[in-house]
């Protein structure tokens with residue numbers, strides 16, 4: 001893969017890659033058609049309770065049926081196949097077929113993805129989903145990494161609104177974050193975002209956050225309620241402050257050769273079952289958010305409203321700072337035009 005960012009570090013995939021090849025992006029005895037089943041391996045960094053695991057697992061169940069057993073999906077949760085920067089490389093190399101990666105990761109390969117990572121681009125989860133799964137808006141963007149990186153984007157799953165959470169006290173204004181080390185995803189935009197709200201950004205992989213909070217390497221992090229709860233971050237950072245600084249976006253990516261190797265019939269089935277997947281995910285998202293708030297509250301976490309105007313004002317310069325290319329502006333404008341607000 002081409003290294004286009006200081007965040008992209010070629011991972012040490014040797015052993016992992018070998019063991020994956022050994023256990024196989026497998027073909028096995030097929031089901032209905034009596035032929036072979038190609039099992040697509042999908043890397044995920046969430047737990048089995050997370051809406052992404054549930055809806056992607058169900059994607060596989062439906063795909064087996066609608067391809068008469070020719071394709072199945074096996075989801076590997078909990079960063080079993082590596083952190084997102086690693087699994088992005090593994091998909092590019094064709095060692096793993098598919099992965100869920102955050103927009104922050106794709107930003108490191110093409111600056112165009114920044115358009116959908118900005119704080120002001122989406123008004124709601126519904127608005128976001130109507131944009132990121134609309135091929136008229138996303139067609140060129142989603143195929144733009146095929147030639148350079150052998151990565152194709154299938155579509156988007158919401159991360160919901162992201163907020164700050166901290167170890168010692170709520171952050172009601174940016175001033176409350178002064179001097180605090182806040183973990184961010186590995187991207188220039190996320191670094192700038194946390195700097196803009198007055199804190200000190202510390203880039204790190206998702207799976208390292210719990211221990212880093214616990215040991216005091218960081219003072220806080222930012223995420224949605226669902227990951228906050230399912231990753232148990234509330235145990236070590238009990239002050240969740242509703243900064244709602246942006247609506248985050250995950251992408252399902254697939255190795256381009258794998259996608260191109262599907263027959264038209266199987267590709268049509270794959271696309272249809274993907275639609276069912278993001279729809280189910282969106283429905284589950286609301287319920288999982290409520291459950292996460294209830295669960296974390298019962299365990300002693302607090303959820304605090306903040307001075308939203310102060311945070312909005314602090315973040316305002318980011319759009320002009322990061323939206324510098326006509327191709328990015330085109331995507332941003334298309335997203336804004338789809339707003340019903």
Ligand code: GCU
Pocket residue numbers: 045084100101102159185205206222223224227248250
């Ligand atoms: C969310 C998102 C993940 C991402 C994580 C993070 O949980 O769904 O894809 O990795 O945030 O902050 O790293």
